[in-house]
Amino acid sequence: MRLSRRVTSLRPSSTVGVAAKAAELRAAGKDVLSFAAGEPDFDTPDPIKEAAIKALRDGETGYVSPPGDPETRAAIAEKLRSENDLHGLTGDHVVISAGGKQCLYLIFQALLDPPAPGEPAPEVILHTPAWVSYRPQAELAGARIVEIPAGPDQNFKITPSQLRDAITPNARLFIFNSPSNPCGVMYTPSEVTALAAVIEEAARTIAPDLTVVTDEIYEKLIYSGERHFSMGAVPAIADRTITVNGFSKAFAMTGWRLGYLAAPGENGARLARACAKLQGQINTCVASFTLPAARVALAEGAPFIETMRLAFQARGRRIHERLAAMPGVRCPEPTGAFYVFPDVSDCLGKTTAGGTRLETVVDFASALLEEHLVAAVPGADFGGCGDRCVRFSFACSEAAIDEGMDRLDRFLAALS
Numbered sequence: 405m406r407l408s409r410r411v412t413s414l415r416p417s418s419t420v421g422v423a424a425k426a427a428e429l430r431a432a433g434k435d436v437l438s439f440a441a442g443e444p445d446f447d448t449p450d451p452i453k454e455a456a457i458k459a460l461r462d463g464e465t466g467y468v469s470p471p472g473d474p475e476t477r478a479a480i481a482e483k484l485r486s487e488n489d490l491h492g493l494t495g496d497h498v499v500i501s502a503g504g505k506q507c508l509y510l511i512f513q514a515l516l517d518p519p520a521p522g523e524p525a526p527e528v529i530l531h532t533p534a535w536v537s538y539r540p541q542a543e544l545a546g547a548r549i550v551e552i553p554a555g556p557d558q559n560f561k562i563t564p565s566q567l568r569d570a571i572t573p574n575a576r577l578f579i580f581n582s583p584s585n586p587c588g589v590m591y592t593p594s595e596v597t598a599l600a601a602v603i604e605e606a607a608r609t610i611a612p613d614l615t616v617v618t619d620e621i622y623e624k625l626i627y628s629g630e631r632h633f634s635m636g637a638v639p640a641i642a643d644r645t646i647t648v649n650g651f652s653k654a655f656a657m658t659g660w661r662l663g664y665l666a667a668p669g670e671n672g673a674r675l676a677r678a679c680a681k682l683q684g685q686i687n688t689c690v691a692s693f694t695l696p697a698a699r700v701a702l703a704e705g706a707p708f709i710e711t712m713r714l715a716f717q718a719r720g721r722r723i724h725e726r727l728a729a730m731p732g733v734r735c736p737e738p739t740g741a742f743y744v745f746p747d748v749s750d751c752l753g754k755t756t757a758g759g760t761r762l763e764t765v766v767d768f769a770s771a772l773l774e775e776h777l778v779a780a781v782p783g784a785d786f787g788g789c790g791d792r793c794v795r796f797s798f799a800c801s802e803a804a805i806d807e808g809m810d811r812l813d814r815f816l817a818a819l820s
Contacts, residue, residue, distance in 0.1 A: 410544060415785065417536055422769065426779035437808040438779040439796040442585065443658040444742070446715075449708045452655060455700040459693035468692045471680040472500030472664075476695045480664050483702050488620075489637035490647060492668035499679045500690055500698075504621045504650040504663035509541050510679040511617055511646055511665060516576060518546030526576040531562045532788030533745065535585045535619070539787065547576070553788035556747050559736050560587035564598045568606070575611040578603060580635055583622040583740025586786050586795040588720070590626055590740035593633035600638035607644060616645040621663075624654040624709045627717040628739035636668070643669045653741075654709050655701045660694055716742050719798040719805060726809035727796075730816055742799045745783065749792035757818035765794055776811040 422440040430436045471477060477495035484490040484498075501507045512528075519525045525548040530538055532551045539549050552570050554562045567578070580599070583590040591599070600616075607614045616635055623632045636645035650663030667675050683689065720738040727735040732750035748768055755761050760771040769782040772794075781797075783790030798805060 414540055414544070417785075422773075422779055422781050425773065429773070429777065434777055436773075436777045436779055437800075437804050437811065439798070439800065439808055440779045440781050441797050441799050443799060444653060444656040444712060444716075445799045445801070446656040446708075446712050448656050448660070449701075449705065451704050452657070452697045452701050456693050456697040459696045464693045464696065466692060468689045468695065469680075470684040470689050471498065471676060472690060473692070473695050476500060476698050477664075479699050479702050480666065484647065484666055488623075488632075488634040488647070490634060490642070490666065490668060492642070493666055493672070497668055497672040497676050498664055498666045499676050499683065500662065500664045500695070501679075501683060502661040502663070502687060502690055503652060504619065504648050505537055505541075506661075506683075506687075507648045507650070507663045507665040507679075508538070508617070508619070510682050511648070511675070512542050512545040512547070512577075513682055514675060514678040515615065516542065516545035516547050524548075524574045527572060527574045529567070529570050529575055529578040530787065531567075531580070533560065533584075533586055533783060533786035533790040533793065534579070534788070535581060536785045538579050538581075542577070542579075548574075550575070551787055555789040555792075556734050556736050556745075560584065560589050560745065561591060561595065562599075564602045567599055567602045571602070571606040571611050571614065573610050575606070575614050577615050577617055579617050579619065581619040583625060583632075584743075585622065585741055586743050586781070586783065586790070586793075587736075587745045588738035588741050588743040589736060590622075590628060590630065590632070592628075592630050596633045596635050597638060600635055600641050603644070604638075604640040607641070614644065616641060617648060618645060619648045621648070621650055621653050622741040623649065625713055625716055625742060626740045627713075627720055630739075643667075643671055646672070646675065651698055651701055655705050656708075656712065657697075657701070660697070662690060662694055662698055716798065719800075719802060720744070722802055723796060723798045723805050723809065726805070726813075730813060732816060732819075738798075742797055744796050744798065745786075745790075745793045746796070747789065747792050748794055751816065751819055752792075754819040756815070762819070765791060769794055772812065772815055776815045778808050778811050778815070 477498040528542040528547040651657040735746035765782040781795040783793035
């Protein structure tokens with residue numbers, strides 16, 4: 405059996421790999437503290453679970469249409485109109501899929517083609533550091549990635565001039581993620597509007613097929629006092645903006661695998677039909693009994709979200725205070741999601757107490773796990789300045805944060 409070049413060239417997810425190694429050590433009886441998880445440590449609220457249980461008992465166990473049932477798609481469209489100011493949306497513009505990750509895969513497959521011989525590849529613009537799955541998914545669809553790097557000195561945020569310089573006539577997609585995984589920062593409404601103005605100008609002048617894919621999976625987890633602002637709410641680019649979201653982070657439903665994509669107007673309806681057609685050939689549809697639960701989440705989940713948001717806000721402040729006090733560490737304050745992304749480059753080139761030479765952040769994370777049983781994700785696969793950073797998730801208890809930061813402090817103090 406010969407495997408395809410497509411799969412043999414595909415790198416495994418570094419976040420999944422670290423979580424698996426931590427689980428292996430924990431199974432061997434080690435007291436591992438994991439800061440690798442990309443999921444809330446809260447349970448799904450009972451009303452949401454009860455809605456799924458009732459659906460099962462009521463016999464909602466068959467197929468639904470590939471984009472999802474009309475009632476849930478209409479509820480999502482209403483949420484996007486009322487909460488995100490995305491006008492012109494109906495259920496016909498929405499596709500429900502197995503998580504935001506599959507939504508992104510469907511979008512890339514629907515909008516990108518591998519280049520014909522002698523032609524340039526379609527370009528996908530990505531502000532980095534960025535979530536590890538954007539790049540491989542876009543490359544699987546035939547794209548060339550154009551990175552726009554932004555480090556801690558820019559609070560991990562790109563500028564309009566950087567975006568303008570990155571756009572060429574071959575640009576097809578700009579992937580935007582705020583609040584950000586792995587950086588833990590959010591763009592303000594004025595910053596989003598300024599980037600949207602660059603997209604609008606470029607689409608008129610040099611890149612007529614340029615489309616924005618905005619991943620808003622962390623929209624409910626904001627700690628800066630600013631409100632979340634969707635790029636699709638900017639009228640000038642609304643008809644070329646696809647919004648991706650889901651239930652995983654806001655409602656602690658990661659294992660439910662429920663996400664959705666939406667875009668307004670005729671372009672959005674065409675995209676929805678295309679993605680539904682693709683889904684029909686992949687997994688047919690999401691599990692039917694999860695859809696009533698999704699509607700309950702949208703209708704009744706706000707109090708739970710606020711409880712969780714306040715907990716994450718306190719944890720984010722706690723872990724940032726600890727990291728900011730450590731020598732050799734630079735770490736912007738988290739303003740969204742549940743990650744911090746400290747720059748540990750001052751520690752590279754040094755040797756740990758266990759004798760490991762830290763040449764890369766992969767060495768750093770591996771030694772931290774092996775010597776002090778603290779699991780964090782090396783930032784190299786996130787692109788940009790990620791090769792100088794390590795991601796810590798604070799989706800864990802305050803006690804775990806305190807103990808984990810104590811261990812990290814001892815790890816750093818022993819470097820020579």
